[in-house]
Amino acid sequence: MYETHVTVQGRLVADPVVKQGRAGPFTVFRIAQSERHQDRSEPGRWTDSEPSYYDVTAYRTMGDNASRSLRKGHPVVVTGRQRVRQFRRDDGSSGAVVEIAADALGHDLRWGSTSYTRNGDLAPALPASGFGDALRDAYEVVGEDDGHRAAAADTGPLVPPAREDAA
Incomplete structure (x- = not known):
């Protein structure tokens, strides 16, 4: 099966959470991404688009490093394998969530500095x-x-x- 590889830049909406799985611990966090563009009705004014949300999972050492290094609001760049999962809510409505299994991630250095x-x-x-x-x-x-x-x-x-x- 073909995999979709993506790179997403965004900000954490909450602190990372370490969870326990069958193969050991892993870290999950959610990022929001939106685009900034000029408002056509008011020249010189900028607005943000509606945010897109991504659920990110990081395994093994990368998961450990993410749980120790990342916090709510931090700007990050995530590269990984994307999967869109459909689901049905209790009220009968349907929804979708975009999940990324991280292959690489780190702070977005356009917005600040970090130490290694x-x-x-x-x-x-x-x-x-x-x-x-x-x-x-x-x-x-x-x-x-x-x-x-x-x-x-x-x-x-x-x-x-x-x-x-x-x-």
Whole structure:
């Protein structure tokens, strides 16, 4: 079956919630997105379109990171697999919900700045419940350098190291 891959920019309408599933914990949150356009009846005036809502699910480490990093009102960019699910309410009316299984997500840096911390740096500080034990098990701490912990699962520095002969 073909999958629809989408990228959506929006804002969280509530704090993320960690839920327990058959395969372990996952994180869910909802984002709203609307377009801003010029009002044709009043030149120079801008209005927002009706918002579209998306239910986002993030699994494994990304879900853990989302639950710790995102809060209501934060601007985010989500890329993932979209599914539209139809349902029927108790009163007989029908509705639809758009769900996105996140492949990647993060803060939308057009609206502010953020700081980055690697998971290996967080392993000792994770809570004992939820994702903590599984994430701690995924990282084998191999040493410390200037108070920063290095983890075996680390992919390396984010910037090239300074050359010794450059001094």
